[in-house]
Amino acid sequence: MELLLDSLFNGVAIGSVLLVAALGLAIVFGLMGVINLAHGELMMLGAYTTYVTQLIFKLPILKPFYNSYILISIFLAFIVSGVVGILLEKTIIRKLYGSPLETLLATWGVSLILQQFVRSVPLAYGTGLVISLLIGLFLPTTFPSKIKESINFKYFKFSSWIFASLTGVLTGSIISSSVSKLSRASARNVDVTAPSWMRGQVEIIGTAFPKTRLMIIVITLISVIAITLFLNQSAWGMRIRAVTQNRQMSDCLGISTEKVDIITFGIGSGLAGVAGVAVSLLGSVGPNVGGNYIVGCFMVVVLGGVGNLLGTVLASFGIGIMTDLIGAGRLLSIWPDMPLPLSNTINFFATTSMARVMIFALIVIFLQFKPTGLFPQKGRMVEN
Amino acid sequence: MSLSKIKFDKKIVLSFWIILIALIIAAPTLLPVFRLNLLGRYLSLSIVALGVDLIWGYTGLLSLGQGIFFALGGYCAAMYLQITSSSEFPNNIPEFFALYGVEKLPFFWEPFRSPVFTFFAIWIIPALVAGLIGFLVFRNRIKGVYFSILTQASLLVFFNFFNGQQKLINGTNGLKTDVTQLFGQMVGSESMQRIFFWITATIVIAAWFFAKWVVKGRFGNILIGIRDDEPRVRFTGYNPVIFKTIIFSIAGGLAGISGALYTVQSGIVSPQFMTVPFSIEMVIWVAVGGRGTLLGAILGAVFINYAKSLVSEALPASWMFIQGGLFILVVTALPEGVLGWIQGDGPRNLLQRFGLKRKIETYPSLEVNNKEGNNE
Numbered sequence: 033m034e035l036l037l038d039s040l041f042n043g044v045a046i047g048s049v050l051l052v053a054a055l056g057l058a059i060v061f062g063l064m065g066v067i068n069l070a071h072g073e074l075m076m077l078g079a080y081t082t083y084v085t086q087l088i089f090k091l092p093i094l095k096p097f098y099n100s101y102i103l104i105s106i107f108l109a110f111i112v113s114g115v116v117g118i119l120l121e122k123t124i125i126r127k128l129y130g131s132p133l134e135t136l137l138a139t140w141g142v143s144l145i146l147q148q149f150v151r152s153v154p155l156a157y158g159t160g161l162v163i164s165l166l167i168g169l170f171l172p173t174t175f176p177s178k179i180k181e182s183i184n185f186k187y188f189k190f191s192s193w194i195f196a197s198l199t200g201v202l203t204g205s206i207i208s209s210s211v212s213k214l215s216r217a218s219a220r221n222v223d224v225t226a227p228s229w230m231r232g233q234v235e236i237i238g239t240a241f242p243k244t245r246l247m248i249i250v251i252t253l254i255s256v257i258a259i260t261l262f263l264n265q266s267a268w269g270m271r272i273r274a275v276t277q278n279r280q281m282s283d284c285l286g287i288s289t290e291k292v293d294i295i296t297f298g299i300g301s302g303l304a305g306v307a308g309v310a311v312s313l314l315g316s317v318g319p320n321v322g323g324n325y326i327v328g329c330f331m332v333v334v335l336g337g338v339g340n341l342l343g344t345v346l347a348s349f350g351i352g353i354m355t356d357l358i359g360a361g362r363l364l365s366i367w368p369d370m371p372l373p374l375s376n377t378i379n380f381f382a383t384t385s386m387a388r389v390m391i392f393a394l395i396v397i398f399l400q401f402k403p404t405g406l407f408p409q410k411g412r413m414v415e416n
Numbered sequence: 417m418s419l420s421k422i423k424f425d426k427k428i429v430l431s432f433w434i435i436l437i438a439l440i441i442a443a444p445t446l447l448p449v450f451r452l453n454l455l456g457r458y459l460s461l462s463i464v465a466l467g468v469d470l471i472w473g474y475t476g477l478l479s480l481g482q483g484i485f486f487a488l489g490g491y492c493a494a495m496y497l498q499i500t501s502s503s504e505f506p507n508n509i510p511e512f513f514a515l516y517g518v519e520k521l522p523f524f525w526e527p528f529r530s531p532v533f534t535f536f537a538i539w540i541i542p543a544l545v546a547g548l549i550g551f552l553v554f555r556n557r558i559k560g561v562y563f564s565i566l567t568q569a570s571l572l573v574f575f576n577f578f579n580g581q582q583k584l585i586n587g588t589n590g591l592k593t594d595v596t597q598l599f600g601q602m603v604g605s606e607s608m609q610r611i612f613f614w615i616t617a618t619i620v621i622a623a624w625f626f627a628k629w630v631v632k633g634r635f636g637n638i639l640i641g642i643r644d645d646e647p648r649v650r651f652t653g654y655n656p657v658i659f660k661t662i663i664f665s666i667a668g669g670l671a672g673i674s675g676a677l678y679t680v681q682s683g684i685v686s687p688q689f690m691t692v693p694f695s696i697e698m699v700i701w702v703a704v705g706g707r708g709t710l711l712g713a714i715l716g717a718v719f720i721n722y723a724k725s726l727v728s729e730a731l732p733a734s735w736m737f738i739q740g741g742l743f744i745l746v747v748t749a750l751p752e753g754v755l756g757w758i759q760g761d762g763p764r765n766l767l768q769r770f771g772l773k774r775k776i777e778t779y780p781s782l783e784v785n786n787k788e789g790n791n792e
Binding site for chain 2: 067124127128132133134135136137138140141142143144145147148151152323327330331334383385386388389392393395396399400403
């Protein structure tokens with residue numbers, strides 16, 4: 033019993049990391065059909081946001097609130113990755129709708145640039161840049177409609193970008209002068225230390241669970257619930273679903289598909305940022321941290337069935353539990369006296385990397401029988 | 417496209433070939449050994465790029481897993497070299513086996529004692545693996561981005577497998593070929609490298625002609641048909657699965673040859689050949705050179721890699737920015753690649769923009785037809 037519980041918990045923990053990472057992708061890829069290979073790098077930005085927030089909360093003014101930095105960083109990571117995602121959509125991806133292979137290549141280019149960016153630009157100035165992007169993109173939308181519709185709107189927009197860049201430079205230099213660790217560029221991995229209330233373990237029915245793992249499960253749970261509510265209950269959620277189902281018809285009915293695209297992509301990217309916070313709790317944060325997850329995320333989405341959140345949830349927990357079962361060779365401890373060739377095979381696959389081999393092979397086999405995943409989209413579409 | 421494809425005079429073509437062959441023969445004396453070796457490596461990479469062009473440029477299948485076949489070819493060649501030069505080691509097997517306590521050569525390496533077998537294995541094994549993967553994927557009508565994702569996943573499967581198997585293939589460390597012997601000569605030696613360069617150059621040209629032959633005629637037409645409208649090809653009575661599988665395994669075989677040549681010139685084969693970025697890079701060589709042009713794939717592979725090594729020597733940090741920018745630029749501004757742009761209307765449009773060339777008539781087809789009519 034204890035063994036089973038332990039195994040289940042490990043599986044759920046692995047699965048929830050996968051799920052939170054794949055959730056944003058399920059929205060961007062599943063609903064919009066956009067292959068975003070920079071998704072992993074958006075996660076990385078979220079992880080770095082956590083790191084920057086942690087260091088800023090070590091400053092004397094914010095020291096009393098240090099314990100709550102992780103909660104704030106979830107919020108900030110959502111915004112940072114979301115803003116970068118929106119910028120990406122506005123500049124590149126918008127031009128490439130309908131040509132997924134081109135999108136794939138372009139976003140791979142973006143991911144390379146983002147990786148090198150965190151290596152060679154000091155994080156303080158990176159923060160400043162993100163802040164100026166945030167102001168520049170969102171300040172014009174808050175203007176009263178009188179200004180928005182006036183012919184001089186572009187000058188207002190221009191001046192708000194100037195204001196944004198000044199603010200960005202200012203915050204960048206303030207941060208870099210007050211936190212010395214952020215003032216120099218470095219390619220080395222950094223570590224996020226969890227606040228004291230998150231360290232240690234909790235005992236449930238005689239089994240000890242690390243608190244960080246529980247925290248990740250909680251983050252995942254909240255993200256899934258929030259996104260489900262948003263998609264199914266809110267007006268914008270309904271518009272997103274409408275555009276997913278029939279873009280032209282939605283356009284004709286007066287839904288601004290352009291806005292829907294921006295919002296969908298922004299939310300998907302923001303969720304990548306939240307996933308980044310979760311990932312930063314698991315290990316050190318480096319420029320390549322996102323690359324480790326991206327293929328797994330795609331497999332989750334493909335396995336679950338595109339455009340279906342329930343499928344994504346089931347697929348990620350399924351993969352998580354299977355990874356734990358195979359990678360730790362748990363079948364052997366459940367059934368100790370199995371025949372020799374079988375146990376040899378299980379031992380052969382009982383390492384982390386070999387478990388991945390097995391899982392991917394199983395997925396490919398599964399797709400032989402259900403090529404469109406667990407929950408395929410219903411419809412009578414001719415191909416494409 | 418067909419309108420503006422430039423037809424060259426026979427004399428120009430002939431002199432082009434003479435210059436090219438003269439350059440290939442003279443290159444070892446003109447270039448320092450280091451540069452020659454780099455050029456040889458990049459030429460061998462252009463073979464895998466040719467394969468990518470066949471499946472992506474002509475058939476519309478974007479594979480992100482060509483690294484698998486590339487590495488398989490490399491492993492075949494490297495293992496043969498290791499086995500033939502292992503006579504002084506215990507048990508007559510390559511040295512690394514002793515580190516992991518393996519006393520007998522694993523059975524699947526046994527045939528690699530024979531040079532003839534290896535010669536065929538280098539391209540047949542990758543082609544078979546590619547055919548198998550391709551068949552399983554195409555049979556289910558998985559295509560487009562799903563195909564790309566699945567090939568990437570298979571790449572990871574192979575990467576993890578090769579990385580984890582110390583006892584069979586030396587795991588992360590890979591197989592070294594530098595100090596092995598071939599025909600009594602050290603593989604890493606200068607004279608051998610020169611010969612490898614010549615072999616590579618010849619094979620590149622041969623592979624180019626082979627690829628041209630493949631895309632010529634009805635087979636090539638069906639490939640292009642699959643790229644442009646697959647359901648229509650199916651409704652016309654062809655089975656796209658067979659054609660896709662064949663072309664995918666041809667590309668796999670080319671990748672295998674390329675991997676073997678690259679391995680003997682770089683001196684090592686390791687699971688690093690199967691990393692995700694390397695396989696995507698292969699696609700970008702083709703994208704920059706010009707998809708669907710074949711020659712563009714070769715030029716793209718050689719020039720981008722040369723640029724990479726030159727830039728990385730001068731400014732190590734900036735290559736990632738340049739490469740990323742190149743991806744975005746090619747996709748958004750130059751979707752046909754450089755060669756496609758030159759062969760298409762690119763230069764004319766550019767000249768027009770500066771007012772240097774007069775605009776063409778509204779109906780170019782009429783113009784051409786009239787001319788043909790006059791000739792008769």
